[in-house]
Amino acid sequence: MTKQKIRNMDEFSTVCGVSRPTLSKFFNDPDSVKRSTRDKIEQAIAKYDYSPNIYAVNQNRRKTRNIGIVVPNLADPFFSEIGREVELACHDAGYSPIVLSSHGRPTLEVSNLNLLRSLKPAGVLLAPFGRVSDISVVDKFAKDVPVVLFDANIDGVGEAFVGTDNTQSMDLMVEYLCRSGQPPCLFEMKSPLNPNAFKRRHAYLESMERHGFPAHIFQAEGTGWGFEEIGSAEGGRMLSEKVFPTDTVLCSNDRLAIGMLSAAYSLGLRIGHGSGCDLRIAGHDDHPYSRYTCPSLTTIAQDYSEIATRAAQTLFTMIESSEAASERRETLLDGKLIMRNSA
Amino acid sequence: MTKQKIRNMDEFSTVCGVSRPTLSKFFNDPDSVKRSTRDKIEQAIAKYDYSPNIYAVNQNRRKTRNIGIVVPNLADPFFSEIGREVELACHDAGYSPIVLSSHGRPTLEVSNLNLLRSLKPAGVLLAPFGRVSDISVVDKFAKDVPVVLFDANIDGVGEAFVGTDNTQSMDLMVEYLCRSGQPPCLFEMKSPLNPNAFKRRHAYLESMERHGFPAHIFQAEGTGWGFEEIGSAEGGRMLSEKVFPTDTVLCSNDRLAIGMLSAAYSLGLRIGHGSGCDLRIAGHDDHPYSRYTCPSLTTIAQDYSEIATRAAQTLFTMIESSEAASERRETLLDGKLIMRNSA
DNA sequence: CCAATTTATTTACGCGCGTAAATATTTTAA
DNA sequence: TTAAAATATTTACGCGCGTAAATAAATTGG
Numbered sequence: 001m002t003k004q005k006i007r008n009m010d011e012f013s014t015v016c017g018v019s020r021p022t023l024s025k026f027f028n029d030p031d032s033v034k035r036s037t038r039d040k041i042e043q044a045i046a047k048y049d050y051s052p053n054i055y056a057v058n059q060n061r062r063k064t065r066n067i068g069i070v071v072p073n074l075a076d077p078f079f080s081e082i083g084r085e086v087e088l089a090c091h092d093a094g095y096s097p098i099v100l101s102s103h104g105r106p107t108l109e110v111s112n113l114n115l116l117r118s119l120k121p122a123g124v125l126l127a128p129f130g131r132v133s134d135i136s137v138v139d140k141f142a143k144d145v146p147v148v149l150f151d152a153n154i155d156g157v158g159e160a161f162v163g164t165d166n167t168q169s170m171d172l173m174v175e176y177l178c179r180s181g182q183p184p185c186l187f188e189m190k191s192p193l194n195p196n197a198f199k200r201r202h203a204y205l206e207s208m209e210r211h212g213f214p215a216h217i218f219q220a221e222g223t224g225w226g227f228e229e230i231g232s233a234e235g236g237r238m239l240s241e242k243v244f245p246t247d248t249v250l251c252s253n254d255r256l257a258i259g260m261l262s263a264a265y266s267l268g269l270r271i272g273h274g275s276g277c278d279l280r281i282a283g284h285d286d287h288p289y290s291r292y293t294c295p296s297l298t299t300i301a302q303d304y305s306e307i308a309t310r311a312a313q314t315l316f317t318m319i320e321s322s323e324a325a326s327e328r329r330e331t332l333l334d335g336k337l338i339m340r341n342s343a
Numbered sequence: 344m345t346k347q348k349i350r351n352m353d354e355f356s357t358v359c360g361v362s363r364p365t366l367s368k369f370f371n372d373p374d375s376v377k378r379s380t381r382d383k384i385e386q387a388i389a390k391y392d393y394s395p396n397i398y399a400v401n402q403n404r405r406k407t408r409n410i411g412i413v414v415p416n417l418a419d420p421f422f423s424e425i426g427r428e429v430e431l432a433c434h435d436a437g438y439s440p441i442v443l444s445s446h447g448r449p450t451l452e453v454s455n456l457n458l459l460r461s462l463k464p465a466g467v468l469l470a471p472f473g474r475v476s477d478i479s480v481v482d483k484f485a486k487d488v489p490v491v492l493f494d495a496n497i498d499g500v501g502e503a504f505v506g507t508d509n510t511q512s513m514d515l516m517v518e519y520l521c522r523s524g525q526p527p528c529l530f531e532m533k534s535p536l537n538p539n540a541f542k543r544r545h546a547y548l549e550s551m552e553r554h555g556f557p558a559h560i561f562q563a564e565g566t567g568w569g570f571e572e573i574g575s576a577e578g579g580r581m582l583s584e585k586v587f588p589t590d591t592v593l594c595s596n597d598r599l600a601i602g603m604l605s606a607a608y609s610l611g612l613r614i615g616h617g618s619g620c621d622l623r624i625a626g627h628d629d630h631p632y633s634r635y636t637c638p639s640l641t642t643i644a645q646d647y648s649e650i651a652t653r654a655a656q657t658l659f660t661m662i663e664s665s666e667a668a669s670e671r672r673e674t675l676l677d678g679k680l681i682m683r684n685s686a
Numbered sequence: 687c688c689a690a691t692t693t694a695t696t697t698a699c700g701c702g703c704g705t706a707a708a709t710a711t712t713t714t715a716a
Numbered sequence: 717t718t719a720a721a722a723t724a725t726t727t728a729c730g731c732g733c734g735t736a737a738a739t740a741a742a743t744t745g746g
Binding site for chain 1: 692693694695696700701702703
């Protein structure tokens, strides 16, 4: 066993027969050294299982290769999925992703940004709370660190935004619902946390007007992230009080719809698009559980993967060009209609 | 604006009137300096917004205050919930938690452990895949770094384990089902990834024998983490083929049950414990969505919070005593019966 | 083969902080 | 008031690595 324990790059340089500065170059960019020395180094790495001390590396490097990823709530499968996609994109590009959840609390969003500041990341991918974010903090952060927003936009903050085009997606859903039955009412939170909710409300109103139907909006009381509970309690109340003037309810997001479907089931209502059904319910987001609701949920699929990779790519080019972008870019992706059994 | 930008602890020591070594002491433990100097420092921190460079700190400290938290899959709400509890417990104890998801892939579990190794954590809280973990890697890791396992146990690995007592919980559920109707069949994965599944199978068999009923086990084909899909496809097939000899099915976990419930709904079966129902379905875990299934799912609640805090506490005492524990400790917590409408 | 070019080595300094030892100052107790 | 104890300062070194400049060696092209 000649495999002594390597303590630092100096020791490693002796056992591998390459000078320390060359090793340093190698670890920054393996292609920056000659093929033969690269091979020599890589063999030694495999043999001695050495890797540089990341704290020493990051202390001395101007910028780290860390990328912060901040999402409002990992307990929401939507964010855990999209967070995962972003994480993989960063990893594949040779960065070190760090996923942070704000657990539904805007104060934690601030804490996470402060934590990231101390991590000196090359850039940050942020899905902000939006309306309830501490916008001045986020804006200040985005002036110090390259930031790309995704999912939820905050006007003027960060150097780019990537998300779904709520106007397009809601119009698509309204069009489908109008063609296939009675025009939809909208069921949403009275005080939404998320800017997408406002965009969807406006999109619904516009779309209904365009189609020549009266708009009907019903708003659930309640705050926080317990959308299923709110959808169940408030949606159930509205269903039992028969407040909806048409037999079709479009929920502002799938989690509200999941709650409402469970309430409808309890009330013995037959939900679905077939004949003999009492009510149609549709959602928005293609939540991972939306295909297992009873009945399965007709909804709008956001392209998680596309949002994630585009946001990540945008950030990478920002980092690598190291130039402030000339102007803020907003990328809006189309949603797709997923026709299942609930509407 | 006298607020010049502080670059390091030296500069900070001049503007705050306290010597650098004293500052260093303060940042390691604010209580280790006199009250008056502490106040002076804290005022200066607030004024100049200084915090030590964490890379320089961690380079020089023998051990960091990082705690790694590794879960098999954050997309599973069970792990995102319990991961959050563990994270908070670490944070409250003054450590820096780092949550890593293996995204359902055992190879990523190995990657995450390697990543953690370079982060030189004070300790690691690991919910391992179990059977499909690379056990030799995990074991070797646990010999270098203090590790507490939670949720899933691997015999002899790490210095402690905290999880739910599957024997107790399954017996509780079997007892309830037998008292309230026909004895349950067990629906589970044929090749489970998780050691808890095996424990639950054994617990079911023992419990049925103790109650004097014949055991009936039905195993779903399929691998991976798409439990809902497997529960829906395989469970649906079994339901339509009427393979279950009793009218009660106990699913090995809630996600299988969610899938099976959705299949049962599609088949027009009336699920529930009331008269006029065709079938009872029960689960295990109290998955966050189990109260919104149709009908709501009768299940076993694991005490997420208790598991998390106990695991964290165990790790903290290990770290702070810095002594290898005399022997490995296994803590098993009782599950609670949650009677809802499905069984 | 030799000069031009590319690549590696040597040497040296700095990053921001932990930490130790000797010394100085303040606080506490008697 | 004074000695003992507690706390702070001064000085100095080291951690592991990035990086720059001068020099040496290896490679390339003609």
